[in-house]
Amino acid sequence: MTTKELPHEWSKETLFAKAQRYADKMLEQSKDDWVFGFWSALTLEMLARTALSNVSPILVAENRSWHNLYHALGYESTKQKYIPKSVSISEIINRLEIIFERFTSEDKDFCISHIGRRNSELHSGDLPFDKLNHSEWLGKFYSVCKKLLAFVDLKLVDLFGQNEAEIAEKLINAFQDKSANAVYSTIKEHKENWKTKDNKEKEILSRQAITWASRNEGHRVSCPSCDSKALIFGEPIGTIDKSIDEDTITERQDYLPSYFECVACGLKINGYSKLNACRLGDTFTATNTYDAFEYYEPEDYDEYHGWEPDFNE
Amino acid sequence: MKKLNIPNITSDLIEKGYAFLPELLPYNSTYEIAEKVGILVKDKSISGVHKLVPKRKEESNPNLYSGNFGLGDFPYHTDMAHWFKPPHYLMLRCIKGSDIVFTKILHSKKVFEQLTSNTINRALFKPRRKIKGRLSLLRFKELLNKSYLVRWDQLFLTPSNNEAKTVSECLLKMKSSQSEKVLLNIPGDTLIIDNYKTFHGRTNVPQSSPDRIIERIYLEKLYYDN
Numbered sequence: 001m002t003t004k005e006l007p008h009e010w011s012k013e014t015l016f017a018k019a020q021r022y023a024d025k026m027l028e029q030s031k032d033d034w035v036f037g038f039w040s041a042l043t044l045e046m047l048a049r050t051a052l053s054n055v056s057p058i059l060v061a062e063n064r065s066w067h068n069l070y071h072a073l074g075y076e077s078t079k080q081k082y083i084p085k086s087v088s089i090s091e092i093i094n095r096l097e098i099i100f101e102r103f104t105s106e107d108k109d110f111c112i113s114h115i116g117r118r119n120s121e122l123h124s125g126d127l128p129f130d131k132l133n134h135s136e137w138l139g140k141f142y143s144v145c146k147k148l149l150a151f152v153d154l155k156l157v158d159l160f161g162q163n164e165a166e167i168a169e170k171l172i173n174a175f176q177d178k179s180a181n182a183v184y185s186t187i188k189e190h191k192e193n194w195k196t197k198d199n200k201e202k203e204i205l206s207r208q209a210i211t212w213a214s215r216n217e218g219h220r221v222s223c224p225s226c227d228s229k230a231l232i233f234g235e236p237i238g239t240i241d242k243s244i245d246e247d248t249i250t251e252r253q254d255y256l257p258s259y260f261e262c263v264a265c266g267l268k269i270n271g272y273s274k275l276n277a278c279r280l281g282d283t284f285t286a287t288n289t290y291d292a293f294e295y296y297e298p299e300d301y302d303e304y305h306g307w308e309p310d311f312n313e
Numbered sequence: 314m315k316k317l318n319i320p321n322i323t324s325d326l327i328e329k330g331y332a333f334l335p336e337l338l339p340y341n342s343t344y345e346i347a348e349k350v351g352i353l354v355k356d357k358s359i360s361g362v363h364k365l366v367p368k369r370k371e372e373s374n375p376n377l378y379s380g381n382f383g384l385g386d387f388p389y390h391t392d393m394a395h396w397f398k399p400p401h402y403l404m405l406r407c408i409k410g411s412d413i414v415f416t417k418i419l420h421s422k423k424v425f426e427q428l429t430s431n432t433i434n435r436a437l438f439k440p441r442r443k444i445k446g447r448l449s450l451l452r453f454k455e456l457l458n459k460s461y462l463v464r465w466d467q468l469f470l471t472p473s474n475n476e477a478k479t480v481s482e483c484l485l486k487m488k489s490s491q492s493e494k495v496l497l498n499i500p501g502d503t504l505i506i507d508n509y510k511t512f513h514g515r516t517n518v519p520q521s522s523p524d525r526i527i528e529r530i531y532l533e534k535l536y537y538d539n
Binding site for chain 2: 006007014024
């Protein structure tokens with residue numbers, strides 16, 4: 001509950017202050033120490049909650065009980081022995097993916113994985129943070145933190161301080177370079193492989209690719225390895241833009257690329273960051289047109305529409 | 314409520330963080346004056362007029378400034394710094410004055426000059442005592458819409474990170490010579506302090522002036538706010 005004396009425990013301000021406290025604790029440890037990874041997971045969780053709370057503290061409340069929503073609104077529940085309950089971190093992350101366009105499925109997967117290690121640390125005898133090479137995850141960690149901070153108009157320096165923020169930027173760049181190098185390597189490999197095919201085989205595969213691309217839903221592009229027609233699939237972002245022109249309804253929806261496939265040379269690229277690295281990361285728009293009647297047609301419409309259900313009388 | 318016409322009050326508050334109004338309607342009560350300059354705080358725990366009389370340590374309680382500093386200097390602080398939302402303004406009014414006890418006022422800008430922005434923005438404190446069973450981290454400088462508030466109290470807040478320790482050390486070293494000093498000497502002398510932008514304190518009370526009486530009232534907002 002918010003009063004003049006106390007901030008709401010689910011407010012962006014208190015959650016971010018807690019994230020900063022955990023980040024300070026994290027940075028007191030050696031990066032090779034398991035405790036460093038452990039505090040980083042707690043920092044990430046608190047930062048995720050901060051980002052969601054900034055939209056509204058109600059989104060942080062566990063919504064199976066209205067008392068939690070009431071509490072999130074700043075009221076004091078009179079229910080006996082009431083303890084405010086917030087939503088699970090996995091649900092927080094799900095909500096972030098839906099609400100924030102720039103929070104991709106890759107970011108979500110990383111959060112689930114990293115915070116999952118914290119669960120394993122606390123709820124089992126396993127040692128998930130031991131022998132965890134920080135060079136494998138720290139760049140991505142800082143990249144996700146940077147994104148979550150941007151959602152609340154803050155920067156890495158606000159959470160980690162000047163010194164560590166500079167290091168974080170370097171690690172983010174290195175992570176993105178590494179990701180880019182990996183995808184360039186894959187493209188090069190497929191290109192080399194394509195060159196070994198004879199012209200007749202290439203022509204057949206290219207024509208098959210044209211047919212496949214025209215029959216499947218996706219955004220048509222040229223393959224960076226073999227130049228055949230290929231498809232990019234994506235995740236919808238933003239709202240649907242609807243327009244009506246006489247009897248035609250047109251819907252436009254923007255998509256953020258998440259997967260690329262070329263059936264000619266077999267190149268597949270998964271994940272927005274990799275697609276972005278090889279310049280296939282631009283958002284694309286899918287347009288669908290409908291006949292007005294078809295658009296508003298009731299589900300059970302048929303030639304007997306308007307009659308009572310069939311009955312043996 | 315018709316507000317009092319006070320020239321320069323807005324510019325004084327913006328530039329100096331306080332406004333001094335000598336001998337302002339001395340026959341009106343502090344409450345009446347306060348109602349004419351702004352909106353009073355409603356929180357029952359701090360609302361109303363408080364009579365401030367110098368006390369020796371042994372005459373007061375350890376939860377009060379006088380119980381800790383007695384007749385000595387009251388160090389720089391912001392009022393209710395341990396609250397999440399402290400009162401925005403305090404108004405001090407001379408009932409029985411002294412010509413040797415000063416209220417000292419230090420604008421936060423002078424403190425910021427001594428610190429890096431990293432330190433200022435990241436310093437976190439916590440109240441020394443739980444409030445209603447809870448403790449929360451509080452920022453030294455908290456952003457508010459297009460403005461900010463600062464909070465600091467060497468008694469009621471404890472530093473929670475290294476940046477806060479640096480802030481505390483800086484404030485403890487700030488000298489009286491760096492602040493403005495205001496004398497509440499004549500009945501009706503009124504001092505309005507912006508509790509969000511300045512730190513204030515009091516010079517020591519010599520044995521010859523122990524019967525100084527100041528009245529204090531808190532305001533949420535002034536009618537002269539931008």
